[in-house]
Amino acid sequence: MVAGALARMGTVTVISPLELVRTKLQAQHVSYRELATCVQAAMAQGDWRSLWLGWGPIALRDAPFSALYWFNYELVKSWLNGLRPKEQTSVGVSFVAGGISGMVVATLTLPFDVVKTKTQRQMALGTVEAVRVKPPRVDSTWLLLRRIQAESGTRGLFAGFLPRIIKAAPSYAIMISTYEFGKSFFQRLNQEQPLGH
Numbered sequence: 182m183v184a185g186a187l188a189r190m191g192t193v194t195v196i197s198p199l200e201l202v203r204t205k206l207q208a209q210h211v212s213y214r215e216l217a218t219c220v221q222a223a224m225a226q227g228d229w230r231s232l233w234l235g236w237g238p239i240a241l242r243d244a245p246f247s248a249l250y251w252f253n254y255e256l257v258k259s260w261l262n263g264l265r266p267k268e269q270t271s272v273g274v275s276f277v278a279g280g281i282s283g284m285v286v287a288t289l290t291l292p293f294d295v296v297k298t299k300t301q302r303q304m305a306l307g308t309v310e311a312v313r314v315k316p317p318r319v320d321s322t323w324l325l326l327r328r329i330q331a332e333s334g335t336r337g338l339f340a341g342f343l344p345r346i347i348k349a350a351p352s353y354a355i356m357i358s359t360y361e362f363g364k365s366f367f368q369r370l371n372q373e374q375p376l377g378h
Contacts, residue, residue, distance in 0.1 A: 182248040182249070182251060182252045183248070184251070185247040185248045185250065185251040185252075186244045186245070186247055186248035188247065189243045189244045189246070189247035189248075190240060190243075190244050192243070193236065193239050193240045193243050193244070194233075194236070194240075197232070197233050197235065197236045197239060198232035198233060200235070200239065201232060201233075201234060201235060202232075235297070237321070237322050238293060238296045238297040238322045238325070239297050241293045241296075241322055242290050242293035242294050242296075242297050245289075245290055245293075246286050246287075246290045249282075249285075249286045249289060249290075250282050250283065250286045250353065253281070253282035253285055253286060254278050254279055254282040254357060257277075257278040257281050257282055258270055258274060258275065258278040261274045261277060261278055262274060270361050270365075272358045272361060272362050273358075275354075275357050275358040275360075275361040275362075276354045276355070276357070276358040277354070278357070279353045279354040279355075279356065279357030279358060280350040280351065280353060280354035281350075282353065282357075283349040283350050283352065283353030283354065284346050284349055284350045286349075287345050287346055287348075287349035287350075288339075288342070288345075288346065291338070291339050291341070291342060291345055292326060292329075292338040292339065293322070294341070294345065295329060295337070295338055295339070295340050295341065296322050296325045296326055296329070298341075299325055299329070326338065
């Protein structure tokens, strides 16, 4: 769980500026040629930290998602394998365990995905010109969660439930079964190679 959470935090930190710029490009119909201008504008209007605005909601969604995903995956995989010890997990077991784990964790972290979407929309569609990247003031994640709850109830925190589940289950099933297949393939390949080659 810790390894999954830390890996995802690193990923979110590296990807966050790109996510902000992508949101701007999509919301304001800015062309790819203007990408450098967007980044330069962000740096000119704010400091370098302005590129990481919105990092909180993404980290609060992705780090727990990754931690819980790997925990649940290992739990479901061992349950599906039964009591008999296996050196390698079959692709089918990995596929099912990955899909189940993806659905469970996508459901648990959905409120943070809703907040992330609202935060990005708020940053992208605020009072900014076409190429400006500096977003308006963005409310905290917890304040947005409370506001969504007050305005739309619990149902609002789980908006987009079905599309998220439909995407998460096959996506994570394919990812983890491909990972397990690749891992076992290269383990076999390494065992078959003579030492020193």
